[in-house]
Amino acid sequence: MARDSLVVxxxxxxxxxxxxxxxxxxxxxxxxVLARRxxxxxxxxxxxxxxxxxxxxxxxRRFAAGCDVVTVEHELVEPMVLETLAATTAVRPGPAVxxxxxxxxxxxxxxxxxxxxxxxxxxxVGASQLxxxxxxxxWPVVAKVARGGYDGRGVEFVDGPEDMVALARRVPDDAVFVxxxxxxxxxxxxxxxxxxxxxxxxxxxxxxTVQTDGICRFVTAPAxxxxxxxxxxxxxxxxxxxxxxxxxxxxxxxxxVNGTLVVNELAARxxxxxxxxxxxxxxxxxxxxxxxxxxxxLGAPDLMVPAAAMVNIIASTTDPLDRRGALAHPAAxxxxxxxAPRPGRKVGxxxxxxxxxxxxxxxxxxxxxxxxxxxxTA
Amino acid sequence: MARDSLVVxxxxxxxxxxxxxxxxxxxxxxxxVLARRxxxxxxxxxxxxxxxxxxxxxxxRRFAAGCDVVTVEHELVEPMVLETLAATTAVRPGPAVxxxxxxxxxxxxxxxxxxxxxxxxxxxVGASQLxxxxxxxxWPVVAKVARGGYDGRGVEFVDGPEDMVALARRVPDDAVFVxxxxxxxxxxxxxxxxxxxxxxxxxxxxxxTVQTDGICRFVTAPAxxxxxxxxxxxxxxxxxxxxxxxxxxxxxxxxxVNGTLVVNELAARxxxxxxxxxxxxxxxxxxxxxxxxxxxxLGAPDLMVPAAAMVNIIASTTDPLDRRGALAHPAAxxxxxxxAPRPGRKVGxxxxxxxxxxxxxxxxxxxxxxxxxxxxTA
Numbered sequence: 001m002a003r004d005s006l007v008v009x010x011x012x013x014x015x016x017x018x019x020x021x022x023x024x025x026x027x028x029x030x031x032x033v034l035a036r037r038x039x040x041x042x043x044x045x046x047x048x049x050x051x052x053x054x055x056x057x058x059x060x061r062r063f064a065a066g067c068d069v070v071t072v073e074h075e076l077v078e079p080m081v082l083e084t085l086a087a088t089t090a091v092r093p094g095p096a097v098x099x100x101x102x103x104x105x106x107x108x109x110x111x112x113x114x115x116x117x118x119x120x121x122x123x124x125v126g127a128s129q130l131x132x133x134x135x136x137x138x139w140p141v142v143a144k145v146a147r148g149g150y151d152g153r154g155v156e157f158v159d160g161p162e163d164m165v166a167l168a169r170r171v172p173d174d175a176v177f178v179x180x181x182x183x184x185x186x187x188x189x190x191x192x193x194x195x196x197x198x199x200x201x202x203x204x205x206x207x208x209t210v211q212t213d214g215i216c217r218f219v220t221a222p223a224x225x226x227x228x229x230x231x232x233x234x235x236x237x238x239x240x241x242x243x244x245x246x247x248x249x250x251x252x253x254x255x256x257v258n259g260t261l262v263v264n265e266l267a268a269r270x271x272x273x274x275x276x277x278x279x280x281x282x283x284x285x286x287x288x289x290x291x292x293x294x295x296x297x298l299g300a301p302d303l304m305v306p307a308a309a310m311v312n313i314i315a316s317t318t319d320p321l322d323r324r325g326a327l328a329h330p331a332a333x334x335x336x337x338x339x340a341p342r343p344g345r346k347v348g349x350x351x352x353x354x355x356x357x358x359x360x361x362x363x364x365x366x367x368x369x370x371x372x373x374x375x376x377t378a
Numbered sequence: 379m380a381r382d383s384l385v386v387x388x389x390x391x392x393x394x395x396x397x398x399x400x401x402x403x404x405x406x407x408x409x410x411v412l413a414r415r416x417x418x419x420x421x422x423x424x425x426x427x428x429x430x431x432x433x434x435x436x437x438x439r440r441f442a443a444g445c446d447v448v449t450v451e452h453e454l455v456e457p458m459v460l461e462t463l464a465a466t467t468a469v470r471p472g473p474a475v476x477x478x479x480x481x482x483x484x485x486x487x488x489x490x491x492x493x494x495x496x497x498x499x500x501x502x503v504g505a506s507q508l509x510x511x512x513x514x515x516x517w518p519v520v521a522k523v524a525r526g527g528y529d530g531r532g533v534e535f536v537d538g539p540e541d542m543v544a545l546a547r548r549v550p551d552d553a554v555f556v557x558x559x560x561x562x563x564x565x566x567x568x569x570x571x572x573x574x575x576x577x578x579x580x581x582x583x584x585x586x587t588v589q590t591d592g593i594c595r596f597v598t599a600p601a602x603x604x605x606x607x608x609x610x611x612x613x614x615x616x617x618x619x620x621x622x623x624x625x626x627x628x629x630x631x632x633x634x635v636n637g638t639l640v641v642n643e644l645a646a647r648x649x650x651x652x653x654x655x656x657x658x659x660x661x662x663x664x665x666x667x668x669x670x671x672x673x674x675x676l677g678a679p680d681l682m683v684p685a686a687a688m689v690n691i692i693a694s695t696t697d698p699l700d701r702r703g704a705l706a707h708p709a710a711x712x713x714x715x716x717x718a719p720r721p722g723r724k725v726g727x728x729x730x731x732x733x734x735x736x737x738x739x740x741x742x743x744x745x746x747x748x749x750x751x752x753x754x755t756a
Contacts, residue, residue, distance in 0.1 A: 005698075018403065025400050025423065028701070028714035028726075045403065047425050202708075279682070282709055282731070291705065300708035304657070304683050304731050320383075323406070327669065330580075330678035331660055336406035348406075353660070353682050 006294050007032060009067030009089075011054045013040030015337040015346070016073035016270050016286075019278070021045060023286035029294065034063045036076075041338045055081050064089040071248060071293045073269055075102040076148065092197070092247040092293040093268045100244060101268040104178045105146040111263055114243055116236060119255060119262045121180045127168030131161050133179035143167060146176035155214040157182065186256040188264070189223050190273035193237040194288040195246045197295040202288065204281065204301045206233045208357070209253065209273050215344070216272045218364070219310045220357035221280060221303065225256070232261055240266065249274065249289045272312070276351050277301070279333050280308035305353040309361035311368045313348035315341035325370035326350055332367035384672050385410060387445030387467075389432045391418030393715040393724070394451035394648050394664075397656070399423060401664035407672065412441045414454075419716045433459050442467040449626060449671045451647055453480040454526065470575070470625040470671040471646045478622060479646040482556045483524040489641055492621055494614055497633060497640045499558045505546030509539050511557035521545060524554040533592040535560065564634040566642070567601045568651035571615040572666040573624045575673040579616055580666065582659065582679045584608045586735070587631065587651050593722070594650045596689045596742070598735035599658060599681065603634070610639055618644065627652065627667045650690070654729050655679070657711050658686035683731040687739035689746045691726035693719030703748035704728055710745035 006029050010017045013035020021042060024031040035043050035051050043049040052059040054077045064070050069090040072082075079099035086095050100106050105123045112118060122133040124143075134141045143164070145154035158164050188211060192204040208223040209216055223230065237252040240263075244250070251271030253264045274285035283291075283299025291298050313321070318341050326334045336348040350367045354360040384407050388395045391413025399420060402409040413421045413429050421427040430437040432455045442448050447468040450460075457477035464473050478484050483501045490496060500511040502521075512519045521542070523532035536542050566589060570582040586601040587594055601608065615630040618641075622628070629649030631642045652663035661669075661677025669676050691699070696719050704712045707728075714726040728745045732738040 022400055022403050025396065026711075026713040027705075028716045044425055047422055047427075049425075282711065296702060297706045298708065299705070299710075323383075324674060327405075327677070328675045330676065332677075333404075333660065335404040338406045 006030065007067045007069075008290060008293060009034065009064055009070040010073055011060075011063075011070065011077050012036070012073035013042040013049060013051070014073060015041050015339070017042040018045060018337060019270065019275070019284075019286045019335075020073065020290060022278075023284055023290055027287065027290060027296075029290055032063070032067060034060070039340070045338075057081055057084060060085055061088075069293050069295075071269070071289070072098060075267075077102070090293075094245065094247070097244045097246050097268050101266050103146050103176070104144055104265065105176045107266050108178055110244070111240065111266075114239065116240065117260065117262045119180050119183055119257070119264065121178050124177045124179050125175070126173055127165055130164045130168050130177060130179065133177075134158060134161060134164050137179060137181045140182045142180045142182055144178045144180070145171065146178060153214075183255060183257055186259065187225075188253065188255055189225060189229075189233055189261075190219070190251060190253045190271070191233050191237045192249055192251045192271060192274040192277070192285050192301075193234070193241045193246075194249050194285070194292050194298055194301070195241045196292045196298045197247050199242075200298055201238055201241060202283075202298045202301040203234045203238060204274060204277060204285065205303055206230045207273055207276070213344075215314065215346070216312055217314075218312065218361060219273050219276055220361050221276050221308045221310075222357070224357065229256065229259075229261060236261065236263060244268075248292045249285050272346075272349075275335070275349050276308045276310040278335075279351050280305050280353050306355050307357040307360050308351060308353045309357055309364045310349055310351045311361070311364040312346050313350065313368050313371055315345045315347050316343055318342055321347060321371050323371075326367045328370060329363065329367035331363055334367070384408065385445045385447075386668060386671060387412065387442055387448040388451055389438075389441075389448065389455050390414070390451035391420040391427060391429070392451060393419050393713075393717070395420040396423060396715060397648065397653070397662075397664045397713075398451065398668060400656075401662055401668055405665065405668060405674075407668055410441070410445060412438070417718070423716075435459055435462060438463055439466075447671050447673075449647070449667070450476060453645075455480070468671075472623065472625070475622045475624050475646050479644050481524050481554075482522055482643065483554045485644050486556055488622070489618065489644075492617065494618065495638065495640045497558050497561055497635070497642065499556050502555045502557050503553070504551055505543055508542045508546050508555060508557065511555075512536060512539060512542050515557060515559045518560045520558045520560055522556045522558070523549065524556060531592075561633060561635055564637065565603075566631065566633055567603060567607075567611055567639075568597070568629060568631045568649070569611050569615045570627055570629045570649060570652040570655070570663050570679075571612075571619045571624075572627050572663070572670050572676055572679070573619045574670045574676045575625050577620075578676055579619060580661075580676045580679040581612045581616060582652060582655060582663065583681055584611045585651055585654070591722075593692065593724070594690055595692075596687060596739060597651050597654055598687045598739050599654050599685060600735070602735065607634065607637075607639060614639065614641060622646075626670045627663050650724075650727075653713070653727050654686045654688040656713075657729050658683050658731050684733050685735040685738050686729060686731045687735055687742045688727055688729045689739070689742040690724050691728065691746050691749055693723045693725050694721055696720055699725060699749050701749075704745045706748060707741065707745035709741055712745070 082095040207221040352360040352364040460473040585599040730738040730742040
């Protein structure tokens with residue numbers, strides 16, 4: 001087998017592309033990336049990383065020309081552009097899937113149509129609809145921009161009509177929002193499923209996630225929830241993957257509210273809540289995403305260890321990180337993304353595997369804390 | 379932290395360099411390689427892989443100029459050349475260690491000096507000494523060329539004086555051999571230790587290895603041997619690492635003969651008998667080798683799973699491998715090196731983790747067997 005016998009093109013050059021590259025190496029898959037900026041983390045890690053605008057049809061066409069299949073690691077690409085590309089190149093997941101997942105409003109419409117349990121919400125465009133939504137749902141509300149938000153950006157907690165007017169002024173007139181009541185959550189969970197090109201489906205363990213300010217802080221696996229909810233979460237994720245016809249990873253984030261599940265958000269790519277799979281599961285989400293988009297058989301998703309915890313490293317300043325601080329914890333499995341630190345930016349993560357999720361979490365947090373003194377916080 | 383804040387140069391561009399690269403990525407270490415040939419596996423996986431003769435001092439000096447530390451992944455580099463390099467660049471392990479490990483005769487002299495248990499052996503140069511050694515040890519014997527052999531090349535089973543004369547004719551007059559009786563082994567085991575730049579030592583589990591025709595076929599971890607032998611093997615490896623002043627991985631291969639241990643061979647680099655550590659241990663041998671040579675703290679070497687087995691994929695023809703065949707086994711963790719198949723060439727390996735080493739072995743062998751139809755055998 002020549003290493004370049006199968007060429008996967010990844011739109012995006014962030015840490016997800018970097019971890020796809022790590023997974024591609026032992027599979028002898030050739031990876032090419034189309035990064036947005038020359039300082040994206042994956043540029044410099046691949047022999048021929050390309051930098052360009054993925055929404056420029058010519059740039060994308062030239063990039064895809066050398067690829068057997070193209071996949072995406074972010075939601076910043078226009079479905080129309082992918083639709084055009086799909087006429088000549090395999091795009092996995094397909095443009096129709098990506099059109100749903102890149103738009104939170106579209107996600108809600110589609111999931112509602114499937115009868116998937118959702119939080120109470122309204123779709124609003126423009127100041128008057130936003131205010132109306134707040135009145136209807138009852139203040140305070142959470143307003144989530146339908147497109148382009150990530151890691152807490154684009155998610156606003158709005159106390160009343162005046163704040164909502166201020167928010168509406170900051171965004172284009174045609175910006176679409178999903179507006180929700182500020183729910184009292186029992187907790188948050190997530191689950192990844194991977195659907196192969198042949199329709200085969202594998203389901204990763206259901207995990208507990210903790211987010212603050214809209215950014216994932218940590219994940220523990222398996223989630224300490226009752227078996228009924230666990231099965232229900234897995235079934236919901238499988239049903240969505242099948243209905244949308246996803247090929248690759250589908251990550252589903254759910255709220256637990258009064259003992260019941262509602263789906264918060266979808267991503268059709270490897271997801272932060274699945275990073276723990278790199279060490280803890282037989283096949284990582286990255287390896288299975290590649291297997292799926294390449295039409296190869298999927299690997300087992302099961303936990304190899306009793307429990308695992310993943311803690312994000314989130315920079316608090318622009319100071320360089322102290323790699324040595326985290327590495328001084330022998331059980332810490334450290335992933336640094338090679339990104340320049342900026343306050344609030346995810347620059348790495350630490351996984352710890354062990355007998356108990358809470359012990360693993362405690363250990364991982366201590367390892368991340370030992371990067372803190374040099375500019376990062378968990 | 380900038381990804382290129384620490385640059386590790388690797389002499390060699392084979393699969394070990396490839397697996398070092400996989401381990402370097404999450405540590406945000408920059409890796410550069412000096413490969414021997416343009417078709418070496420790692421060329422094409424790094425942005426700036428260099429191809430050249432590592433024994434040409436100018437080539438090596440230019441390669442090392444951009445590196446914070448230089449390490450090696452094969453034994454084909456001349457100690458004198460490294461000695462010169464070490465005057466200006468950190469070389470880890472140091473030239474004195476490499477001078478011992480690249481030469482099987484030198485290994486035996488050094489280990490004998492340490493009082494380490496060894497198989498009966500004689501060092502022989504030229505036909506007459508070779509024949510003398512055979513007579514003294516008693517035919518049949520095994521003659522191992524002291525330098526340049528690998529994967530069974532350079533190891534000859536010699537039945538009597540005539541075969542030995544034929545062997546002597548095929549090699550240079552000054553070729554040095556280690557000559558041993560053909561021992562009846564209870565079995566073979568191996569252990570990796572890693573010694574940090576600060577002298578800290580971590581010890582991987584003792585594993586069982588099975589070799590045929592001088593090439594490693596499979597490894598199971600942990601080795602099913604009694605605790606006394608396990609401790610003794612670990613102690614021997616640690617003692618050698620400390621005495622030689624190794625920085626990085628030291629792999630020690632041992633024979634079990636009549637219930638006692640003798641050291642067969644050393645390697646001061648990540649080793650085939652430690653590939654299982656990638657998935658089965660908290661920190662892989664590759665990650666710990668990088669940590670050691672960079673002067674970073676070492677990670678825990680412990681098994682995260684009850685047991686693991688690693689089976690080499692050894693090509694039997696030049697036909698391309700069937701990646702899909704191995705990937706169809708969901709529990710198989712498949713590593714393909716991107717090497718062109720040739721009979722007898724290691725082109726990949728499969729690891730399976732599980733509850734029991736023999737079950738894991740059986741599973742891994744079946745996965746490798748499913749590559750067989752397309753040109754490889756285990």
